[in-house]
Amino acid sequence: MLELRNVTKTVAGADHIRDVSLTLAHGSLNVLLGPTLxxxxxxxxxxxxxxxxxxxxxxxxxxxxxxxxxxxxxVAMVYQQFINYPAMTxxxxxxxxxxxxxxxxxxxxxxVRQAAELLKLTPYLDRTPLNLSGGQQQRTALARAIxxxxxxxxxxxxxxxxxxxxxxxxxxxxxxxxxxxxxIFVYATTEPHEALLLGGHTATLSEGRVTxxxxxxxxxxxxxxxxxxxxxxxxxxxxxxxxKSGASFxxxxxxxxxxxxxxxxxxDGLYTVAFQPHHISLYKHTPGAVPLEAxxxxxxxxxxxxxxxxxxxxARWVMLQPGIHHFEPDQTVxxxxxxxxxxxxxxxxxxxxxxxxRAA
Amino acid sequence: xxxxDLDHIRHSYVAHPKSERDxxxxxxxxxxENGGAYALLGPSGCGKTTLLNxxxxxxxxxxxxxxxxxxxxxxxxxxxxxxxxxxxxxVIYDTMTVYDNLAFPLRNRGVPAAEVDRKVxxxxxxxxxxxxAKRRARGLTADQxxxxxxxxGLVRSDVNAILFDEPLTVxxxxxxxxLRSQLKQLHRRFGYTMIYVTHDQTEALTFAENVVxxxxxxxxxxxxxxxxxxxxxxxxxxxxxxxxxxxxxPVEVEGVTARLGEHLIALPGAPKGAATExxxxxxxxxxxxxxxxxxxxxxxxxxxxxxxxxxxxxxxxAAIVGEDESIPAEPRVHFDPAxxxxxxxxxxxxxxx
Numbered sequence: 001m002l003e004l005r006n007v008t009k010t011v012a013g014a015d016h017i018r019d020v021s022l023t024l025a026h027g028s029l030n031v032l033l034g035p036t037l038x039x040x041x042x043x044x045x046x047x048x049x050x051x052x053x054x055x056x057x058x059x060x061x062x063x064x065x066x067x068x069x070x071x072x073x074x075v076a077m078v079y080q081q082f083i084n085y086p087a088m089t090x091x092x093x094x095x096x097x098x099x100x101x102x103x104x105x106x107x108x109x110x111x112v113r114q115a116a117e118l119l120k121l122t123p124y125l126d127r128t129p130l131n132l133s134g135g136q137q138q139r140t141a142l143a144r145a146i147x148x149x150x151x152x153x154x155x156x157x158x159x160x161x162x163x164x165x166x167x168x169x170x171x172x173x174x175x176x177x178x179x180x181x182x183x184i185f186v187y188a189t190t191e192p193h194e195a196l197l198l199g200g201h202t203a204t205l206s207e208g209r210v211t212x213x214x215x216x217x218x219x220x221x222x223x224x225x226x227x228x229x230x231x232x233x234x235x236x237x238x239x240x241x242x243x244k245s246g247a248s249f250x251x252x253x254x255x256x257x258x259x260x261x262x263x264x265x266x267x268d269g270l271y272t273v274a275f276q277p278h279h280i281s282l283y284k285h286t287p288g289a290v291p292l293e294a295x296x297x298x299x300x301x302x303x304x305x306x307x308x309x310x311x312x313x314x315a316r317w318v319m320l321q322p323g324i325h326h327f328e329p330d331q332t333v334x335x336x337x338x339x340x341x342x343x344x345x346x347x348x349x350x351x352x353x354x355x356x357x358r359a360a
Numbered sequence: 361x362x363x364x365d366l367d368h369i370r371h372s373y374v375a376h377p378k379s380e381r382d383x384x385x386x387x388x389x390x391x392x393e394n395g396g397a398y399a400l401l402g403p404s405g406c407g408k409t410t411l412l413n414x415x416x417x418x419x420x421x422x423x424x425x426x427x428x429x430x431x432x433x434x435x436x437x438x439x440x441x442x443x444x445x446x447x448x449x450x451v452i453y454d455t456m457t458v459y460d461n462l463a464f465p466l467r468n469r470g471v472p473a474a475e476v477d478r479k480v481x482x483x484x485x486x487x488x489x490x491x492x493a494k495r496r497a498r499g500l501t502a503d504q505x506x507x508x509x510x511x512x513g514l515v516r517s518d519v520n521a522i523l524f525d526e527p528l529t530v531x532x533x534x535x536x537x538x539l540r541s542q543l544k545q546l547h548r549r550f551g552y553t554m555i556y557v558t559h560d561q562t563e564a565l566t567f568a569e570n571v572v573x574x575x576x577x578x579x580x581x582x583x584x585x586x587x588x589x590x591x592x593x594x595x596x597x598x599x600x601x602x603x604x605x606x607x608x609x610p611v612e613v614e615g616v617t618a619r620l621g622e623h624l625i626a627l628p629g630a631p632k633g634a635a636t637e638x639x640x641x642x643x644x645x646x647x648x649x650x651x652x653x654x655x656x657x658x659x660x661x662x663x664x665x666x667x668x669x670x671x672x673x674x675x676x677x678a679a680i681v682g683e684d685e686s687i688p689a690e691p692r693v694h695f696d697p698a699x700x701x702x703x704x705x706x707x708x709x710x711x712x713x
Contacts, residue, residue: 035532036503135404161529163403163559165600190532196662220663234533278664278683298541300566303589303601304643307566309541318537320664322643324586329548340684 001025002047002152002184007056009042009208016042018208019056024184026151029175029200031216032188034231039208040188041079044154047186048075060152076150080157082141084129090116090140091125097148115143118173120166135162142170146177153178154186159194171197192234196220204231226349229274235307238317239274249273249344254313255292258339263352271352272345277307277320279338289336296327310335361553362429362520364392364415369424371410377422385410386578387424392521394429395551397544399568401558402600406574409525412557416523417441428520441520446513448526450505454498458489461497462511469516483511486542503531510539514546521553528563540566561601573597589641590699595706598639604667604678606701607645611638613702621673623652628697629711635702642667644699645679647687651694656687 002024009017017039024030032040045051046058049070057066065073076097084093094115098108116122119139129137138161145153155174159167175198178185189195195202195216202216204223211228212219223229230237242249242257245268249257257273259266284291294310294317301307306325310317310333319335327333344352371385380386385407392398400408413419414426417438426434433441444465452461462480471479484490487507492500497508506527513522528536544567547554558564564571565585573581573588573596581593592598598606611618611625613635618625625638647654647668654670654677668679668687679693702709 035534036501133404164561165403165605168603192533193662197660199660217661217663235537236534276664298544300541300544301585302562302565303585304641 001061003059004047005057005059007046007053007058009046009051010054015208017046017053020208020210022203022210022213024186024201026184027179027182029179029185029187029198031195031198031200031202032186032205033190033192033195033202034205035190038205038231040205041156042208043205043210044077044156044186044188047152048077048154049073050077073152074150075152075154076145076148077154078138078141078145078156078158080160082134082138084137084140084144086128086130089126089128090121090132090136093129093140094121094143094147097144111147112143115146118146118177119143119170135166138162142174149181150183152184152186154188156188157190158187175200192220192232195232202232204228206231222351223343224351226272226274226345226351229343229345229351233276235277235318235320237274238277238280238315239272240313240315241270242273244268244271251313255290257290257337257342258288260339260342260344263344266344266352270347272347272349274343274345275337275341277318279341280310280317280319281336281338282319282321282325282333284336286338286340288339290339291334291336293332294335296329296331296333298329299325299327301326308333361394361551363394364521364553364555365425365427365430366390366392366411366415367425367427369411369414369421369426371407371414371419371421371423383577385414385421388579390572390579390582392553392555394553397547397552397554397556397567397569399556399558399564399571400574401561401564401571402574403559407577408557408572408574411574412523412525412555415521415555416443416445442518444513444516444519444522446509446522446524446527448529450502450509450530452497452505452508452512455496457494457496458500458508459484459493461508462515465512465516469518479515479517483515486514486546487511488538503535506530507535507539517550519552521555524554524556524558526558527556528558528560536563543567561603565601573600575600591701591708592639593708595637595639595703598641598701602641602643604642606639606641607677608703609638609640609672609675609677610636612636618702620652620675623673625652625695625700626697627702627711628700631702631709631711633704633709635704635709637703637706639701639703639708640695640699642678642680644696645677646694646696647679647681647685647691648694649688649690649692651692653690653692656691659687 004020004022007020034040046053049068052067057064091112094112095108116125119142121139199216202219203210203213206227212224220232242251247259294312297311298309299306301324306321308319308321310319346352366388369388370383372383374382377383402408414421425432459480462483463476466476484493487510489507556567570582571588572579575596581597588597588601595608609620611620616627616630618627618638654672656668656670658669660667664683666681668681670677
């Protein structure tokens with residue numbers, strides 16, 4: 001397993017990574033989720049041994065490898081901005097780690113062709129990378145990582161430049177390949193949807209810190225703080241600051257949401273109440289859903305669903321509504337908040353309690 | 361702004377094209393209306409960038425004519441066509457301030473200083489970089505630079521059209537939401553003619569009034585987002601739009617019933633012609649205790665809903681189940697007839713009442 005203990009990386013006085021501790025098992029899929037500059041690439045470089053931590057330790061299978069350079073570790077890393085050998089054919093690019101490892105030509109041929117087939121590169125094996133599209137070059141870099149058979153594979157937003165449907169396919173295939181090989185697989189993305197589709201475990205990153213690490217769906221459903229909840233929401237998380245008084249959260253003249261049962265005992269005061277865009281609806285799906293009047297600022301239609309942007313008091317929300325719904329800007333609509341899925345955060349942004357238990 | 365006529369446009373990168381196969385872009389005969397918001401959507405190699413480059417003048421079509429408001433511009437250069445373009449990667453002047461980057465295209469055309477200032481400030485506000493106006497562009501993050509590129513495309517109001525080539529690829533998801541809705545508001549306010557190339561279905565569908573779906577060098581369907589979702593003209597559209605894409609099952613059709621193996625499926629109407637495939641989106645496959653028995657192979661919980669993968673009469677099928685719904689121990693599926701389309705040789709066959 002790969003273990004990071006209290007790893008910090010400081011560059012020119014700025015903390016790029018702050019006190020990160022993580023343990024990743026063999027055969028596991030681990031997603032690093034966070035916006036640009038949250039520290040995903042820096043953390044991967046520390047995991048790979050491309051950079052040494054300023055403080056803290058990195059262990060591999062119990063052995064301290066802090067400061068052991070990448071050449072002496074069995075690691076493959078693929079960046080969003082792919083790197084290939086320009087003078088070599090696609091075939092030779094993919095074969096290169098096998099040649100370095102001294103594999104015989106029969107094995108090289110078999111593995112190169114297998115990886116090429118998977119990544120739909122078979123027709124391009126004789127070309128050089130410069131004669132390929134960006135997506136094909138990226139797939140060449142991915143194929144090389146596959147044949148390398150590394151014990152640690154780090155992919156940094158590897159599918160960002162690829163076609164939507166190809167991404168869908170590779171997102172399903174890549175984890176399978178690496179899981180079968182027992183690889184520790186680390187995958188960085190800015191997209192919550194991609195993390196959910198990959199499954200496995202997710203570490204959410206913000207400003208160089210890991211805010212939470214756990215099974216992906218658990219982190220999504222039970223974020224420990226507001227930063228994590230926001231990182232893991234796309235469309236953006238809907239929030240509003242409300243005052244708790246007795247059994248309800250309220251805003252003068254506007255809204256009254258029930259305090260979820262599990263946290264009924266919390267002190268009165270200000271809290272941030274949050275819910276996902278699909279937990280607000282034009283229809284009353286459950287008896288407990290709370291009605292309120294909001295103003296439409298814009299509507300986007302994807303063909304099967306509508307993203308309706310709403311203004312409510314000082315808050316800007318997005319409602320994800322199945323079906324096609326046209327609204328004029330500034331039109332007032334009645335909407336219902338599904339109170340079963342409310343998340344409540346204190347003024348410091350910590351979850352008062354992770355979201356309410358879902359209806360069984 | 362102008363309307364754009366593609367008059368029997370075709371393009372081949374080969375000197376003497378012999379067959380359809382030699383055309384990167386097969387014949388397109390279509391008008392982009394003045395003030396319309398269009399998206400060109402398709403996988404890489406489908407011809408969408410070729411088409412965009414023909415409109416912008418980066419590429420001269422080997423056949424056909426291009427007209428802006430009825431005026432033949434086929435032989436005019438990009439500059440003479442007077443269009444604004446935003447590319448996938450930032451195109452900016454690193455040594456200039458953010459403000460000057462936006463002011464540059466206006467000053468170049470002799471726009472009065474007061475007008476330059478007004479337009480630049482308005483655009484900075486829109487792209488959320490007002491506080492960065494005096495900073496040099498060098499040292500900004502990739503997505504900030506791309507926002508400047510977007511700003512440069514939007515700052516001029518005298519252009520014939522604004523062309524976007526995958527402009528949001530390098531932008532963070534949260535910022536994509538903001539920029540997309542701003543582009544939409546802008547379109548509504550100023551009525552720009554906008555053509556937006558992307559391989560991202562969400563971007564295309566939310567941005568455009570009309571989406572042009574391209575595949576293998578040809579346009580397979582032009583339609584509103586709901587038409588593409590509800591009535592895909594070609595099974596490729598069904599596959600490419602939607603996640604997961606439309607299920608396509610081989611069937612034998614008899615009147616208003618389709619037969620799949622030993623199972624019968626009620627159709628919304630009888631097809632007006634031979635049909636051999638049934639298309640149904642996962643959203644219209646209801647999982648419950650009624651209908652045709654299936655074997656569930658995998659359930660993907662993606663938060664707001666679950667994607668159920670199953671086999672039905674030897675065919676793989678995907679269904680969508682709500683977040684708070686459960687899957688019965690002996691699951692069956694029912695096809696909502698409203699969501700059924702029929703196909704022959706991949707093209708949609710109309711059904712009667």
